[in-house]
Amino acid sequence: MIIAIDGPAAAGKGTLALRLADHYRLNHLDTGLLYRAIGRIMADRGLDLDDPVAAGAVARTLDPADLGHADLRGREAGELASRVAVHPEVRSALVAFQRDFARRAPGAVLDGRDIGTAICPDAEVKIFVTASPEVRARRRTDELRAKGRNVDYERILAEIRERDARDSGRSSAPLKQAPDAAVLDTSALDIDSAFEAAIAIVEAKR
Numbered sequence: 001m002i003i004a005i006d007g008p009a010a011a012g013k014g015t016l017a018l019r020l021a022d023h024y025r026l027n028h029l030d031t032g033l034l035y036r037a038i039g040r041i042m043a044d045r046g047l048d049l050d051d052p053v054a055a056g057a058v059a060r061t062l063d064p065a066d067l068g069h070a071d072l073r074g075r076e077a078g079e080l081a082s083r084v085a086v087h088p089e090v091r092s093a094l095v096a097f098q099r100d101f102a103r104r105a106p107g108a109v110l111d112g113r114d115i116g117t118a119i120c121p122d123a124e125v126k127i128f129v130t131a132s133p134e135v136r137a138r139r140r141t142d143e144l145r146a147k148g149r150n151v152d153y154e155r156i157l158a159e160i161r162e163r164d165a166r167d168s169g170r171s172s173a174p175l176k177q178a179p180d181a182a183v184l185d186t187s188a189l190d191i192d193s194a195f196e197a198a199i200a201i202v203e204a205k206r
């Protein structure tokens with residue numbers, strides 16, 4: 001079984017993907033990490049993020065060991081990721097790795113932006129996880145404050161809106177709901193309720 005989970009930043013897809021993978025004993029790939037690693041490597045090497053040739057070269061030589069990089073989860077890496085993710089050269093270099101991962105036994109949960117539309121269009125289960133920008137910004141702000149960071153809600157909201165616009169507006173594999181995806185709006189749900197709703201979607205499809 002392949003479960004494809006797509007949606008905008010901070011909608012809860014990462015947590016849901018991990019819990020679904022654990023529940024169904026499937027492999028899990030957070031595909032955002034691939035783009036984050038490429039953005040991070042380019043920034044560390046002083047390369048121009050907007051240069052498709054340089055970005056494509058980094059993507060083609062990406063080593064899975066690079067995914068262990070310490071600061072890939074933060075906001076800055078997310079920002080770098082969405083800038084390199086616009087290049088078709090980058091996206092095409094990552095297709096084979098993601099598809100091979102998905103095909104490996106016993107199956108996998110992949111989360112990202114284009115899993116149901118471009119990477120695994122034949123996935124048995126597709127879930128588009130979303131929430132209002134305000135709810136996502138509130139969650140992200142609370143998460144960062146819980147870690148002791150002094151962050152401003154309005155600024156986080158602006159970053160989320162900017163990332164949504166870039167991810168949805170790019171011409172190469174933009175963020176969009178696959179026609180056969182079930183929509184899971186987590187705006188009014190806590191993580192346990194969202195997980196139950198996701199299980200119900202999976203059970204209805206398999």
Ligand code: C5P
Binds near residue numbers: 009010032035082113
């Ligand atoms: O999901 P995450 O926040 O880690 O993704 C970081 C960025 O990487 C996204 O904003 C998006 O631009 C890009 N990305 C993508 N396709 C994916 C996963 C992530 O374009 N499958």
